[in-house]
Amino acid sequence: MSTLSGRAPPSREKRLDTLSAYLGEARALLQEFDRGEPDQRIRTFSQSTPDDLFVALQVLAGVRGAAIVIHGPRGCASSQLGRLQATGQNGGGCWVVTNLSQRETILGADGKLRDAITALHRRHRPEAIFVVATPAVAINNDDILSVVDQLSDQLATPIVPVFASGFASKSAVQGYDLALTSLVKEFLTEKPDHSAQHVNLLSLSESVEDRREIERLLAALAVEAHTFPSGAGIDAFRHAATARLSVALNADQAISLGDALQSVAGVPFLSPPSPIGLAAIEHWLAAVGAAIGKEKDARELHAREVADLSRLLETRPLRGARVYLSLDPATAFGIADLVQDLGGEIAGISVEHLDRLHLDSLRALIDRAPAAMIHVGHAQGFEELNLVQRLGVDLYVGASGHLAQVAHLGIACLFLPRVPVVGYKGVASFARDAARAIRNRGFFETLSARRPPYSAQWFQRSAHWHIKQEVR
Amino acid sequence: MNAPFIERSRSGCALHGALATLGAIEGVVPIVHSTAGCGIQYQRGVTPFGGAVPSAAGFGPPLSSSNIGEKHVVFGGSSRLREQLKNSVKVVPGDLYVVVTGCATEMVGDDIPAMTKEGREQGFPVIHANTPGFHGSVHRGYEIAVRALVEQLTAVPDTPVAPVPGVVNLLGVIPQQDVFWQGLLSGLSQLLSEIGLTVNPLLGLGQTVDSWKRVSRADLNLVLSPWGRDAAILLEQRYGTRWLDIGGVPVGAAATARLLDLLTDGLRLNTGVVDLFRLNEEQVLQAKLAGLAPLYFASGFQRDFAIIGELALVSGITEFLVATLGLMPKLAVVTDPLVEEQRAALAAPLRGILAPFETEPLFTEDAAEIADLVRASDCELVIGSAFERSIADELDVPFLSISFPLADRLVLDRGYVGYAGAIALVEDIGSAILGRRPS
Numbered sequence: 052m053s054t055l056s057g058r059a060p061p062s063r064e065k066r067l068d069t070l071s072a073y074l075g076e077a078r079a080l081l082q083e084f085d086r087g088e089p090d091q092r093i094r095t096f097s098q099s100t101p102d103d104l105f106v107a108l109q110v111l112a113g114v115r116g117a118a119i120v121i122h123g124p125r126g127c128a129s130s131q132l133g134r135l136q137a138t139g140q141n142g143g144g145c146w147v148v149t150n151l152s153q154r155e156t157i158l159g160a161d162g163k164l165r166d167a168i169t170a171l172h173r174r175h176r177p178e179a180i181f182v183v184a185t186p187a188v189a190i191n192n193d194d195i196l197s198v199v200d201q202l203s204d205q206l207a208t209p210i211v212p213v214f215a216s217g218f219a220s221k222s223a224v225q226g227y228d229l230a231l232t233s234l235v236k237e238f239l240t241e242k243p244d245h246s247a248q249h250v251n252l253l254s255l256s257e258s259v260e261d262r263r264e265i266e267r268l269l270a271a272l273a274v275e276a277h278t279f280p281s282g283a284g285i286d287a288f289r290h291a292a293t294a295r296l297s298v299a300l301n302a303d304q305a306i307s308l309g310d311a312l313q314s315v316a317g318v319p320f321l322s323p324p325s326p327i328g329l330a331a332i333e334h335w336l337a338a339v340g341a342a343i344g345k346e347k348d349a350r351e352l353h354a355r356e357v358a359d360l361s362r363l364l365e366t367r368p369l370r371g372a373r374v375y376l377s378l379d380p381a382t383a384f385g386i387a388d389l390v391q392d393l394g395g396e397i398a399g400i401s402v403e404h405l406d407r408l409h410l411d412s413l414r415a416l417i418d419r420a421p422a423a424m425i426h427v428g429h430a431q432g433f434e435e436l437n438l439v440q441r442l443g444v445d446l447y448v449g450a451s452g453h454l455a456q457v458a459h460l461g462i463a464c465l466f467l468p469r470v471p472v473v474g475y476k477g478v479a480s481f482a483r484d485a486a487r488a489i490r491n492r493g494f495f496e497t498l499s500a501r502r503p504p505y506s507a508q509w510f511q512r513s514a515h516w517h518i519k520q521e522v523r
Numbered sequence: 524m525n526a527p528f529i530e531r532s533r534s535g536c537a538l539h540g541a542l543a544t545l546g547a548i549e550g551v552v553p554i555v556h557s558t559a560g561c562g563i564q565y566q567r568g569v570t571p572f573g574g575a576v577p578s579a580a581g582f583g584p585p586l587s588s589s590n591i592g593e594k595h596v597v598f599g600g601s602s603r604l605r606e607q608l609k610n611s612v613k614v615v616p617g618d619l620y621v622v623v624t625g626c627a628t629e630m631v632g633d634d635i636p637a638m639t640k641e642g643r644e645q646g647f648p649v650i651h652a653n654t655p656g657f658h659g660s661v662h663r664g665y666e667i668a669v670r671a672l673v674e675q676l677t678a679v680p681d682t683p684v685a686p687v688p689g690v691v692n693l694l695g696v697i698p699q700q701d702v703f704w705q706g707l708l709s710g711l712s713q714l715l716s717e718i719g720l721t722v723n724p725l726l727g728l729g730q731t732v733d734s735w736k737r738v739s740r741a742d743l744n745l746v747l748s749p750w751g752r753d754a755a756i757l758l759e760q761r762y763g764t765r766w767l768d769i770g771g772v773p774v775g776a777a778a779t780a781r782l783l784d785l786l787t788d789g790l791r792l793n794t795g796v797v798d799l800f801r802l803n804e805e806q807v808l809q810a811k812l813a814g815l816a817p818l819y820f821a822s823g824f825q826r827d828f829a830i831i832g833e834l835a836l837v838s839g840i841t842e843f844l845v846a847t848l849g850l851m852p853k854l855a856v857v858t859d860p861l862v863e864e865q866r867a868a869l870a871a872p873l874r875g876i877l878a879p880f881e882t883e884p885l886f887t888e889d890a891a892e893i894a895d896l897v898r899a900s901d902c903e904l905v906i907g908s909a910f911e912r913s914i915a916d917e918l919d920v921p922f923l924s925i926s927f928p929l930a931d932r933l934v935l936d937r938g939y940v941g942y943a944g945a946i947a948l949v950e951d952i953g954s955a956i957l958g959r960r961p962s
Contacts, residue, residue, distance in 0.1 A: 094590075095606050095607075095610055096587070096606075096607060096610035096611065096613075096614050097559075097587075097588060097589065097590045097607065098562070098585035098586060098587060098588055099555060099559060099560075099561065099562025099563050099565075099566065099585050099586045099588040099590070100559045100560075100563065100585075100588075100590060101559070101560060101563045102558060102559045102560030102563070103560075104560050105560045105563055105564065105567070123626075123656070124536050124626055124655070124656030124657040125529065125532050125534065125535065125536045125656060125660060126535045126536025126537075126538055126539050126561065126564055126565070126568075126656035127536075127564065127656065128532055128564075128568075129532075129535040129536070129539060129564040129565065129567070129568025129569055130563065130564050130567045130568040131531070131568065132567075132568045132569075132571075132572055132928050133567055133568065133571075135572070135909050135910075135928060135930040136571070136930060142531075142890075142894075142910060142912075142913040142914075143531050143890070143909065143910055143928075144531075146530070146531060147528055147529065147530045147531075148528065148529055148532050149528045150526045150527065150528055150529050150532065151657050152526055152657055152659075153655070153657045153658060155657070156626065156630060156657045163528055166528060167528040170528070170530070171530070174530070174891050175891075185626075186557075186558045186560075186625070186626055186627045187626040187627070187630060187655075187656070187657060190596060190626075190627060190630045190631070191630065216593075217558035217559065217560050217561075217627070218558050218559075218591060218592050218593050218595075218596050218627065219593055221559075221590075221592060223559075223560075430563070430585050431585070432585045433585075433614055433615075451585070452566050452567075452585060453585050504615055504616070505614055505615060505616075506613065506614060506615065506616045508613060509613065509614045509615075517610060517614075
């Protein structure tokens with residue numbers, strides 16, 4: 052199923068059988084995948100969750116030198132304020148919202164879109180302008196393309212439409228495909244005559260520290276890493292087409308970029324599990340090493356780095372700790388291994404979505420713990436709190452806003468986006484931050500004076516109460 | 524009205540304003556009926572930047588949300604809302620559930636009033652507010668939410684409600700969009716209770732559905748920003764309640780004295796009590812400000828300043844800085860989306876303060892336009908939002924955050940209202956100036 056034809060790629064549900072709701076045995080779920088199409092489930096009670104628009108905007112905001120027009124009512128742009136907290140975005144980046152009124156959602160607002168694009172161009176001379184659709188525009192089918200076509204020529208600037216809808220997929224991860232395929236269609240050139248020696252390091256949501264760590268490791272293998280698209284400019288796409296290979300830091304997020312580099316520019320794409328936890332780092336380096344004829348160097352590098360960590364690993368800093376994870380799937384499976392490397396035990400796992408990209412990880416989970424349960428839900432705090440309070444958890448590791456609600460149960464919490472986790476340095480920083488959260492419980496106990504906002508009745512019910520089979 | 528496009532908007536949409544308002548009432552559970560991301564835009568784009576929100580029962584994140592999909596956009600989402608409503612009542616305890624809508628469900632045409640009526644018939648305490656983002660900014664969302672609470676929680680009586688003497692409602696303070704909303708409401712409540720009034724702040728800790736059910740019994744509605752006028756007029760129409768728009772946040776002795784005079788006359792308060800309170804407070808404020816004197820001269824307090832924020836706070840702070848501290852306004856930008864007539868009428872007091880400095884208030888919420896204005900202002904102190912911080916850095920002048928979005932300071936309970944608020948403001952401006960002083 053091509054992701055590059057059409058205005059937007061087909062949904063992940065259609066391409067990869069992506070699930071957004073499940074709670075039960077991992078083994079039963081794997082059997083469903085093995086039988087063919089797994090059953091899609093829905094929630095009869097749900098909480099706000101990120102959508103493709105939210106994720107696409109995050110991806111686009113990471114592209115240096117570009118500007119964004121959010122074509123919709125003003126609230127669709129609110130998450131852009133997050134850029135005030137991001138490094139290097141002093142002043143909050145470069146974006147405009149068309150601020151549609153009711154009348155404009157009915158009659159269209161192509162004139163206003165034109166004005167907004169022209170103003171951004173005049174004010175900031177960005178290298179490219181992304182025009183992002185929103186639910187209101189997806190419903191009224193406002194004509195973005197003719198404005199884009201006209202102004203691209205007139206302003207001599209690439210203007211890239213991104214057709215987010217907020218409802219075409221139930222999984223926010225679709226936003227990566229949406230943004231990346233739009234960028235690829237505009238900027239990726241075909242297979243070049245010459246190729247260079249560098250490796251494309253595909254990075255989307257990783258922190259600067261995590262990127263630096265993997266660049267350090269690649270440098271130790273004498274590999275020049277070209278890290279993009281996050282933090283890089285649009286010329287990175289042209290440069291990427293000449294690379295000898297691409298490798299993902301988080302394959303769930305980067306897959307449509309890696310696949311496109313392979314199919315359009317002939318750059319081989321490696322998508323090993325994220326380099327989090329000792330086994331996965333070794334595997335990741337080995338995969339890159341094998342692709343460039345440096346297997347031995349990769350093995351030696353791993354041995355050296357593990358030796359440096361040996362004292363830390365011997366202390367088993369998380370021994371005895373029962374840890375609950377609520378993360379995107381690639382990170383969750385990596386952190387699950389890392390927790391065990393450090394002597395901890397996995398009490399449960401919630402992943403934001405789950406699909407055919409994760410069957411090996413699911414198998415590995417079942418091999419280690421045949422009765423392992425898995426929860427699929429993005430930002431569904433009510434289900435997680437129900438699970439966590441039953442399981443007896445010493446540390447909750449998450450990335451969503453409901454982390455604070457978990458803390459109200461008096462459970463130690465770690466907000467993972469702030470913690471470097473990739474590579475060997477990630478082992479040390481995760482060990483330090485996890486251990487100090489478990490040891491220093493003052494604030495969690497302070498918060499536990501107020502109960503989280505769910506009924507006693509809900510805590511008595513099974514956590515999968517509101518997950519039902521979809522009636523087709 | 525077609526609003527302009529905005530570079531780096533400093534206000535979310537009507538849905539967000541309604542969520543901020545409803546989330547500030549204990550026991551109220553908002554239920555978002557929209558696409559999945561609407562609530563997330565609020566959680567990630569509003570709440571981190573509007574001062575901290577106290578935890579009250581029923582308040583997220585995450586929010587109850589119907590998360591409608593493609594099927595519902597095509598066939599309608601009413602049945603999904605019915606299911607979400609029924610289950611919200613079971614999962615999230617509350618005294619009142621409020622269905623707030625987003626753009627998609629409004630465009631699809633879901634019949635929300637029918638759904639909430641059905642809920643009430645089943646015994647659920649549920650009302651609705653139509654809050655699609657295309658209805659406007661956070662400010663409009665506050666107006667819609669307040670209207671929904673007043674119209675759907677309280678009956679219009681056959682005989683006029685007898686007001687309870689000395690009871691005052693506070694209107695027009697928008698949680699989070701006014702980053703000092705808690706400090707303003709609690710500070711003003713405290714101040715007015717000292718002169719014998721019973722204040723119903725309606726929002727914030729301790730404010731419940733019952734506070735709103737009693738909204739009709741006030742003797743007076745005190746309006747603190749242009750965004751409280753709609754509710755004041757509605758309450759006047761329904762219950763004949765008098766209202767008083769004081770044109771902004773009273774900061775310092777002069778503005779507070781004016782407020783006390785108006786209330787003393789309007790509510791026939793005991794002048795002896797009011798005068799004694801005022802005298803004491805003024806003496807304390809004067810004594811503390813006298814303590815500023817050595818630093819005032821040594822660190823160059825007297826400066827040209829640029830101020831950027833919403834009308835109510837910009838008016839209050841500017842008046843205090845000019846009249847009490849002797850600072851000079853070079854630029855005042857009002858960022859709430861006021862229409863032309865409101866700009867003319869409601870900004871008159873600010874215009875009066877600025878006139879001696881040959882300065883006019885400017886009205887825009889476009890961050891690029893504001894950045895250009897600040898750069899060109901030749902000011903020596905910038906008071907604004909996180910968007911203006913980088914401009915102040917560029918100009919190498921002190922900066923103080925007072926307006927949304929707030930990204931460089933934590934506000935749990937601070938406010939710049941009355942006598943104590945004036946002292947807090949002086950401390951914060953002083954710290955900004957001292958923090959910039961070359962070592």
